[in-house]
Amino acid sequence: MGLIFYLRRPGGDRIYGVFDNQLPAALRKLPFDRHLSLQNVRKVVSEADGYQPHLIAPEQGYRRLIEGSLNFFRGPAEASVDAVHFVLKELVRKSIGETQELKRFPTLQAEIAAASNEALERFRDDSKKTVIRLVDMESSYLTVDFFRRLPQEVDKGGHPATSTVDRYTEGHFRRIASNVSSYVGMVSETLRNTIPKATVYCQVREAKQSLLNHFYTQIGKKEGKQLGLLLDEDPALMERRQQCAKRLELYKSARDEIDSVSWAR
Numbered sequence: 001m002g003l004i005f006y007l008r009r010p011g012g013d014r015i016y017g018v019f020d021n022q023l024p025a026a027l028r029k030l031p032f033d034r035h036l037s038l039q040n041v042r043k044v045v046s047e048a049d050g051y052q053p054h055l056i057a058p059e060q061g062y063r064r065l066i067e068g069s070l071n072f073f074r075g076p077a078e079a080s081v082d083a084v085h086f087v088l089k090e091l092v093r094k095s096i097g098e099t100q101e102l103k104r105f106p107t108l109q110a111e112i113a114a115a116s117n118e119a120l121e122r123f124r125d126d127s128k129k130t131v132i133r134l135v136d137m138e139s140s141y142l143t144v145d146f147f148r149r150l151p152q153e154v155d156k157g158g159h160p161a162t163s164t165v166d167r168y169t170e171g172h173f174r175r176i177a178s179n180v181s182s183y184v185g186m187v188s189e190t191l192r193n194t195i196p197k198a199t200v201y202c203q204v205r206e207a208k209q210s211l212l213n214h215f216y217t218q219i220g221k222k223e224g225k226q227l228g229l230l231l232d233e234d235p236a237l238m239e240r241r242q243q244c245a246k247r248l249e250l251y252k253s254a255r256d257e258i259d260s261v262s263w264a265r
Contacts, residue, residue: 015084092113
């Protein structure tokens, strides 16, 4: 099967386009501006504080804002997996269709296509689980050093600001939104690199290495009679072969008659 050839060019270019164009474009379109709007930041932080205003930094507010932002990455991650799956499926279909030997056996050709699609579906499911785990891992553990490096609000005496009133000003919420946006941007760059790695590992690599093995396993389960049924040819081709065989018999019969007349003389 010429799948490996197609994965190089032009199929490889199409898959690279998913990672280099489609994924970054989808990440840029995520609605972070709406999620980190001043109104929403104030709402999330206030709800996180409850009846007790935060004393130093609204940690729970930060966490909720970040976790809510990171959930947006699920969509582009799954879309990348689906896009690569579509490319692989088209490549396999084209590869099977252009294999001349398989055109003689339509049932075998259909069986190979079905087994290949089944394997590709499994690769896609594994890939989706993996990329979603990547997003969930970013949500489950935040990079503490990032926040330790953030500049602290200080009063005129050089000490960290402690005024509860100051912490509920518009500037304060804007700084929170800016900090969360910077953190989300850092995670976005990380996922932009790790999502393609996971997708290639779970889908492209598996398609190149084990797609035919999956088919051999499926075929190996079949008994002799079932295997024979896979090798049925196109009815039109079989009819043509039978006609040629009959014509050949007529030619042989005619030759024998001609030979017998010649010997009789």
